[in-house]
Amino acid sequence: MDKGASGESGGNAEDPGRERGWREAQEAAAAANEAAESIPYGHSWPERHTGPVVRRRGQVQAGTTDQRLLDSQGPTDWLHGDPWRVMRIQSEFVEGFGALAELGPAISVFGSARTPVDSPEYLAAVRIGRALAGAGYAVITGGGPGAMEGANKGACEAGGASVGLGIELPFEQGLNPYVDVGINFRYFFVRKTMFVKYAQGFIVLPGGFGTLDELFEALTLVQTKKVTRFPIVLFGTAYWRGLVDWMRDTLVAEGKASRHDLELFHLTDDVDEAVKLATKEADA
Numbered sequence: 303m304d305k306g307a308s309g310e311s312g313g314n315a316e317d318p319g320r321e322r323g324w325r326e327a328q329e330a331a332a333a334a335n336e337a338a339e340s341i342p343y344g345h346s347w348p349e350r351h352t353g354p355v356v357r358r359r360g361q362v363q364a365g366t367t368d369q370r371l372l373d374s375q376g377p378t379d380w381l382h383g384d385p386w387r388v389m390r391i392q393s394e395f396v397e398g399f400g401a402l403a404e405l406g407p408a409i410s411v412f413g414s415a416r417t418p419v420d421s422p423e424y425l426a427a428v429r430i431g432r433a434l435a436g437a438g439y440a441v442i443t444g445g446g447p448g449a450m451e452g453a454n455k456g457a458c459e460a461g462g463a464s465v466g467l468g469i470e471l472p473f474e475q476g477l478n479p480y481v482d483v484g485i486n487f488r489y490f491f492v493r494k495t496m497f498v499k500y501a502q503g504f505i506v507l508p509g510g511f512g513t514l515d516e517l518f519e520a521l522t523l524v525q526t527k528k529v530t531r532f533p534i535v536l537f538g539t540a541y542w543r544g545l546v547d548w549m550r551d552t553l554v555a556e557g558k559a560s561r562h563d564l565e566l567f568h569l570t571d572d573v574d575e576a577v578k579l580a581t582k583e584a585d586a
């Protein structure tokens with residue numbers, strides 16, 4: 303803001319009428335300020351409302367939010383504080399919702415970032431992406447390499463919508479070249495909301511911690527009925543068998559999950575079956 307244009311006081315030296323009007327407005331604002339801070343609503347304590355926040359007694363801050371915004375030239379540590387982070391988090395939701403709201407039916411495909419390009423798993427991801435595009439579904443991945451890239455490649459080459467929801471990581475990777483709509487997120491939890499909110503189901507290829515995190519987030523959401531009608535397909539029976547056995551023989555056997563929870567997901571090695579299972583609720 304160019305404060306010099308109207309002088310340091312904020313008045314207008316070339317136009318005495320405007321200068322007087324401005325000063326009167328300032329005085330009225332100051333009086334209102336003071337009144338709000340001293341005897342509001344008949345109470346005897348100072349009170350100030352700033353949006354939904356009420357401050358009373360010693361917690362009342364001087365000035366108004368606008369004043370603090372426009373006058374501030376002080377330290378910049380607020381840039382790194384939580385209130386500012388909340389704005390960034392909010393803006394990530396806004397950007398994500400804005401970019402994906404009109405995507406149409408979609409399936410999120412997860413899998414290892416380390417799957418080699420020349421592996422059967424990469425090829426399976428390509429085939430899954432292609433089959434989903436052929437069935438009229440957009441493919442949403444984490445936008446990274448490996449299985450994510452395979453699924454985006456299949457979708458992109460088949461003319462489908464290929465979406466990558468990237469994540470800021472210490473080792474910068476960038477979105478894979480087959481992503482046609484890409485969003486880079488700072489926050490995992492915002493990104494995870496998008497995977498669920500804009501997909502009708504999940505297909506999960508073999509993967510590590512990141513993939514397991516996404517799988518168990520989805521399972522928890524379905525188990526707790528936070529999402530309904532949301533198929534989860536584990537692709538690669540040999541890879542997932544050990545985990546499923548452990549769920550049955552340990553989790554369920556020791557009463558940490560119900561027998562019915564094992565019905566919250568499907569297991570297959572067949573691309574067409576994976577697509578059919580993942581899309582069945584949306585097609586129903």
Ligand SMILES: C/C(=C\CNc1ncnc2c1ncn2[C@@H]1O[C@H](COP(=O)(O)O)[C@@H](O)[C@H]1O)CO
Nearest residue numbers: 412413414415416444446475509510511512513
């Ligand atoms: C590890 C390497 C690159 C990481 N780059 C990633 N880019 C985007 N998304 C990622 C990345 N790494 C993990 N993810 C997310 O987790 C899932 C895969 O994690 P996993 O531990 O490999 O199973 C994946 O679905 C993403 O959403 C260098 O190769």
